[in-house]
Amino acid sequence: MTTTLPPTHRALVLDQIGQPLRVETRPRPQITPGTAILRVLTTGLLSYSREIYSGSRKYSLPTPSVPGNGAIGRIVAVGPDATTLQPGDLVFVDIYIRGRDDPTVAALSGVHDGHTVFSRRMMHSEWRDSTYAEYARFPLENCYALNEKRLLGSPSEGGLGYTVEDLLYLAVQLVPFGGLRAIGVDMCDRVIVSPATGAFGSTAVQVALAMGASVIAMGRNTETLEKVRGFFGAAYGEDRIQTVPITNNVEQEVAGLSRFGEADVFFDISPPEAAGSSHVKSAIMSLRHSGRACFMGGQREDLGIPTFYLMRRNLTVKGKWMYERGDVVKLIQMVEAGILKLGQEGGARTVGRFPLEKWQEALDVAAERAGPGERVVFNP
Ligand SMILES: NC(=O)c1ccc[n+]([C@@H]2O[C@H](COP(=O)([O-])OP(=O)(O)OC[C@H]3O[C@@H](n4cnc5c(N)ncnc54)[C@H](OP(=O)(O)O)[C@@H]3O)[C@@H](O)[C@H]2O)c1
Known part of the structure; x- marks a missing residue:
């Protein structure tokens, strides 16, 4: 179930914590059972992303790797064992990755490789690359299909009128x-x-x-x-x-x-x-x-x-570290029902929007603009 995809893509690479990031053209991620490949439409930064990659906030990550954060993407390919997800779906990409054989083992793709030898094993192999790239591969269970018509549709047609960037507030x-x-x-x-x-x-x-x-x-x-x-x-x-x-x-x-x-x-x-x-x-x-x-x-x-x-x-x-799968499903329901607002009505807006090449500026603006509802994004 794949569409024609480019053989290479651009990704931001962290060679080593403490070293400058760089943009690289590299082979596009390949589909394997249990995964989805998505075109990353927009992905956020944390107020402390700069501290993570500079090493001042003692987080551990695999290197070299593609860093990242929660994202909104469009699925372009799914593994043969996918059930409901399919190419074309607009999805929320959850970076909280859990062990399939032990869900108590967990880590944050692109942010932190977890707190155990097992989480590191998981993140340093299959899931080392995250969302600061044109394409990303994620476990199927980390991709949550969104009701695009409801969320992005115009209010005159029963939609909530959000932008794709507004959806990032879910993360x-x-x-x-x-x-x-x-x-x-x-x-x-x-x-x-x-x-x-x-x-x-x-x-x-x-x-x-x-x-x-x-x-x-x-x-x-x-x-x-x-x-x-x-x-x-x-x-x-x-x-x-x-x-x-x-x-x-x-x-x-x-x-x-x-x-x-x-x-x-x-x-x-x-x-x-x-x-x-x-x-x-x-x-x-x-x-x-x-x-x-x-x-x-x-x-x-x-x-x-x-x-x-x-x-x-x-x-x-x-x-509590992060959330449970049921929480993600419930939160999306609340947003789609209009009970929990995104966008201006939710008090959130984009204050910085950057291509991958402007990573330093993006990290600086995210650190400076930490605070209520102010969002800085990469649109790779
Ligand atoms: N458990 C989890 O799953 C999870 C997930 C994500 C993040 N976190 C944690 O949540 C923290 C907050 O993230 P954030 O993105 O909200 O950070 P943020 O936007 O930088 O906000 C930091 C907040 O802390 C306040 N603060 C800073 N220094 C303080 C001090 N000495 N005493 C009292 N308040 C102080 C700031 O208030 P002022 O305006 O007064 O400076 C601000 O309200 C992160 O640093 C991370 O450790 C936990």
Whole structure:
């Protein structure tokens, strides 16, 4: 089931962590059983992609390899064992790759080769190349067909009127959705999101609101915090989102949080540099009896968790890396149903759009424009 494809394609190559990337013309990926080949239409960058490839954020990746991130692509070929996927399908490409013989083994294609010898074995062979290329090969199960007519169609014909780049926001929404679902966030839960001013944190606010919860958003930057509140308050109801600044004064933060009553859930999505931030302690101390906390942040140091509160209030603490397959399916359903918005209505927009050759500029803009809804993309 293949169409005529060019024998070569252009890809961004990471020869070694810490070395400059370069664009190379190389043989196009070949179809094998269990895989799909897609033409990459658009693929995103993280605010910390530059730190990953420069080595300052100690992530491990196979080299040489094609780095990458979540993408929207069009399938051009599928392996002989494909069932429903077929050439021509518009798909969301999920970079969270799991072992087929052991799904607890996982890694992020183009971002991180995982935390075990087994994940490295998986990523250093079959799946070493990711999406910063014209063509990419991915496991069939990582390609999720999208309802193109509904998502990209014009509103006058029952479509949602999104652009292909708008669809990339799925990759951002999925991260907090995985964590919020893992601790069973439900209608009317009161959820503390912190920090809520970054790319994933602000999206966690949107996703929690769309799941029917109300949100208390915490952050150091009160101006950005107010922007998040203003935007999502207008979209989901002003009384459903409140803010409390991170002041690194636990007493002050707990007093601020208590104004809104006890919280059901605390969702942490801190970057490594937030290790030691007071918000973890303050948020845990503000949870009700039997409350839940989910840690998705990347802090490397141990956090100051007040265990006395965990014990006395029967709190549940859960860590979460990424999300489950069922979460991806459910999130796409929510977006296609119009319950969870993308594009301007979802507070997201493209602030930088680059060809592969402009990789340095793309990495710089992504680092500088980290924040709510601001997206930088490669359109290979
Ligand atoms: N578990 C998972 O599956 C998963 C997946 C993806 C990412 N992550 C983690 O999520 C982290 C956040 O990603 P992102 O893309 O949202 O990053 P980002 O856009 O760079 O946002 C970082 C956020 O952290 C805040 N912050 C920075 N330093 C802080 C400090 N010292 N104290 C308190 N807040 C501080 C920033 O607020 P200011 O505006 O005040 O600077 C901003 O809100 C990543 O670094 C990664 O470790 C986890």
